[in-house]
Amino acid sequence: MSGSGRDAVPGLPDALPIAVVDNHTHLDIERDGVPVDVADLLARAAAVGVDRVVQIGCDLPAARQTVEMVDTYAGMLGGVALHPNEVPRLAESGGLAAAYAEIESLARHPRIRVVGETGLDYFRTAPEGQGLQHESFRWHIDLAKRLDKALQVHDRDAHADVLRILEEEGAPSSTVLHCFSGDVTMAQECAERGYYLSFAGTVTFKNAKGLRDALSVTPLDRLLVETDAPYLTPHPHRGAVNAPHLVPLTVRAMAATLGVAVPTLCEALSDNSERVYGPW
Template identity: 75%
Template sequence: MDRVIQIGCDLPAARFTAAAVDEHPRLLGGVAIHPNDVPPLAAAGRLDDALAEIAELVAHPRIRVVGETGLDYFRTAPEQHAVQQDAFRWHIDLAKRTGLALQIHDRDAHDDVLRILAEEGAPERTVLHCFSGDVAMARECVERGYYLSFAGTVTFSSAHELREALAVVPLDRVLVETDAPYLTPHPFRGATNAPYLVPLTVRRMAAVLGVDVPTLCQAISATSEELYGPW
């Protein structure tokens, strides 16, 4: 791996990302307010200021992604869904206004994520980060022109449905990621994840897609440049 997208999805991480992409030429960046951080910021009266700072940071020429944004109903109470959805819509609009790729976090919120993207009109370059849907959702995303990014979960022995979803995604819509330090691929599941373990995920993905590893790597590299521009 010779190039990385560094994502900062709270304010300290977003500030770090904006500094890191200046220092390291192999990094490009993405910034947003993660959906899990939206309700506490709103409750503290600080959400508007946080979003305003994200809008400033995306002006950096090496910040190429608005994300990760989206919805997370796993850790969010139902009464907090509305503020998450409003922030998601704000990030969608920011990505469209700036011409940047949109990277989406979707946990236990598939229907609402797809609904809001349809209502707002998704940016031309929309990525479902750490895709966790089923075959039907994967097909719908492909039909809409979205990109699907897969993490180490695709290597887990129990992830049959996820591999079935991957199998219906065209090569030019597939991405790979770490979600580091989480979702470490088999056989190191449970250890701290890092980019050096991506080959384990890529090998399993190649087997599912029925292509050799170099072919998949070339496709991912070309798609990454299409999405994020040159490093």
Template identity: 70%
Template sequence: MPDDRLAQAPPAPEPLPIPVVDNHCHLDIDRDGHAVDIAEQISAAARVGVNRLVQIGCDLGSARWTAEIIDQHPALLGGVAIHPNEAPGHETAGDLAEALTEIEALSAHPRMRVIGESGLDYFRTGPEGVGAQQESFRGHIEIAKRTGLALQIHDRDAHEDVLRILAEEGAPDTVVLHCFSGDMAMARECVRRGYYLSIAGTVTFKNARALRDALAVTPLEHLLVETDAPYLTPSPHRGQVNAPYLIPLTVRAMATTLNVAVPTLCEALSANSERVYGPW
């Protein structure tokens, strides 16, 4: 039988004392069969201290939608890219170059501040798709450098190749590891290179000890927070639909791991987000 609990929206957590940014969400994606009410999502987030969001479009359709929606809501900035799992399909169709050209054109919107999420995903795409993913990733790196926008990276089971390709191509000025999933050694290397680590609800999972260890060695000035909504809902609501208003659960878990006061962490997360993306 279906679990009715999973279909229910989790209750709002205690508001944060200082507003922060959800630096990666997908407001165009629904997981419960109902269209997302964008205005209500933004309002619910603001009520708990999440007053700015970065909407990420990761295929051509969602990228075009993102370019439209960020004009309608001042709380939103945008990011656009071809997700690594989409790249093999474009290669097969022979239009990867054209898709990247459109992504760069969409990124010219003044409220578009991110090229991403691009990167590598060796979990869902087999060896036959690796070449297309790497070609697409290199193309996005170049777009980020040409436009001066932050690069948000999707990295799943591909840590070594992500770092290698960034070194080979020369990283953009601002690099964000979206939903960081590396270990302590990778966290230290990313910090050494000046990258930002964006922490998602996975940090609250019982089996995420390695991620918490990585977080613990990361300086505050290199940290961001995200939902990746509607995915990766933090505990104790894991498995339910995620939304930006649940960010406080992740922030408080981060503060516990880092052994810092919640207001101190909120101040750092807000300042880092403005440094990465500019003013809203």
């Protein structure tokens, strides 16, 4: 599971001085033919100071697997939802109502602390499917509030509508914009609303100055970090298979952008994660 290139997971970076949480990862997904050994990936992550993860299952098979995984691994909590790109497909097949019912049942598990990822994706879904995404997003927001779970929001090319629907519905007390991709103005508005912004490996990319500018105006008590593994691998391994043990690369890049010491940022990231999700 080590090496370089698109067909392997990079090796271990230098360990962080204080352990943090990978706030959003998909350890159910195999990429580029690299087998997923969950126990090994978690051990590698813990060795470099990433001792807790939030595993996200965003279709029915992944949600079921996530519930099994959180019962197996002490360092893992979970989230379940129907990804916005899943919703039009399920509606077309006539399976959306049953899928909602199963997600609600799975979300009641005590180690499932997240409803998500849900939200809007205007990149992969055509305009005619966007109304269904809006309805699904509202349903998931309501579920998170009814179950008193954190909400993790997927937002791709849909910033204005994501913020509008959260405002109209009333966001849950813990709302996380996963893999934040907005600008400075959006980051400031989210922070004012009390949302958490989770930054992925994209913040390390050379062409991501706008994202680093958004990070620079985000208060420490609103920050989280994630991999979105097996995707969005941080520099200098962009294009390789991502994994939780690469979080330290993103954390150090974030600390440099913020102008804070790495231990200071690590402590904030850990504290924020426990505040959002509760104890592991």
